[in-house]
Amino acid sequence: MSEQAPFTIEQFYKHINQGKLLGGRCTKCGKVHLPPRPLCDNCYSKDFEWTEISSRGKLVTYTVIHIAPAQFQSMAPYAMGIVQLANGLRILGMIKWVALEQIKIGMELKMDFGTCQVAQPWPQWPRYCFKPA
């Protein structure tokens, strides 16, 4: 089924909803896109296959947000970081389930797919986060 699914942001988040982190591998040049894109930015091919990406990685850098956007204000202060996954791909996410002062560059994290329902017409994407591995 997922082989035919379009290589879009919408589909990326559908996979997250199912507890899976999937990227799009270009079948022509082999580049893996996370998030997926419908056009390979390396060779301009439109032929991709889904590839499961390990959701474990290392923290590359982080911040603690004190002044948050309106819809996140009740969670502040919260940590956000860029995580480098096993195969060198990087993704940004909130870091939860750890005391803020224990967060360190290089620490091992894994993705938490815990979804929250979003009461708005668009978008209705889930929200993933990271927690200590």
Next chain:
Amino acid sequence: MNGKPLVSIVSVGLSKFGKLEGLYAREIFAEAAKEAFDRCPKLDPKKDIQALYVGHMGESYEHQGHTGATMADWIGLGHVPATRTEAACASSGAALRAAICAVRSGLSDVVMVGGVEKMTHRPTAEVTEYLAMASDYPFEQWNGMTFPGLYALMATAHMHEYGTTERHLAMIAVKNHYHGSLNPKAHMQKEITLEAALSSRVVAWPLKLYDCSLITDGASCLILTTPELARKFTDTPIDIVGSGQAGDTIGLYERKSLTSVTAAKVAAEKAYEMAQVTPSDIDVAEVHDCFTIAELIAYEDLAFCGPGQGGSLIERGETKLGGRIPVNTSGGLKAKGHPVGATGTAQAYEIYLQLTGQADRRQVKDAEIGLTHNVGGSGATATVHIYRRA
């Protein structure tokens, strides 16, 4: 074209920067335009100006898009082709680049370029959301990222890799507030102490309130023409001799470097090459200090020092007035203020004053070559321009 002037600046204008209550963006732009017209009595705006480019980031602030036409209308430019450029915080840096192209193409001999933003009438939470629109929505904003947060990610990475400290960042804030105290058009004209900067409240750790630029209203503009026509309008034109613009991924997380703004490095290399100057030739620079870490990284990207040496450059006072390479003599985005769309050409305004010897108490002695560095978002757009006394 290497080393030769691309275009000449024959006049400049800048509104007061600050909380301009009761004024609409177009009215602030008219204030900047009036200064540019008054400075150049030989220019007949209605007859001579053949195109207008305006940098403007957000229509949300005033519920007003179509900024090119609106500004042209309010400064009496009638049927002149007027175009808005949007490249987040580099909107008027990109407008300047477009205006240079318009003159160089031969299509327009005299072009006005500027920028405007009216922000302070909106609550801070709303402004924060509008500014965040310059970042990636599905993978940054959606997850709770903020604009200060993105620069904080770069700050943490820089500290980790090079030992840069919060104190280094605070020193940049102190320097720019000192410069701002000498600029009658700056939003904040008072000095701050290192202790005040270090103890201000955390916005996005490690960045604190005094590491962040100001939410400001303001407008800026320049009048450009060909180097051949410049002396018809003024005896003291300033030439633009280098122009670089570069891009990068919209998401910070996909960039190869988190301790450098690669787009700015690429743009700077192009501008230096075009101008046939080296970083050590630059007498004065206005750089995009939307956050203090952005100025520190700019020192390195513009090769005023090597990678990781930004901290010691500010520590030695080399970027302060009187130092080897004074940076942000206007007060920068930090103290002069950051009306987003106006910033790129406001930087050029300061360099024009410096190179024509009109910078008063903040004049850099004998400044001959200047540089501006304008960054959009977390670095998906960057423009660098180099200026020289004609």
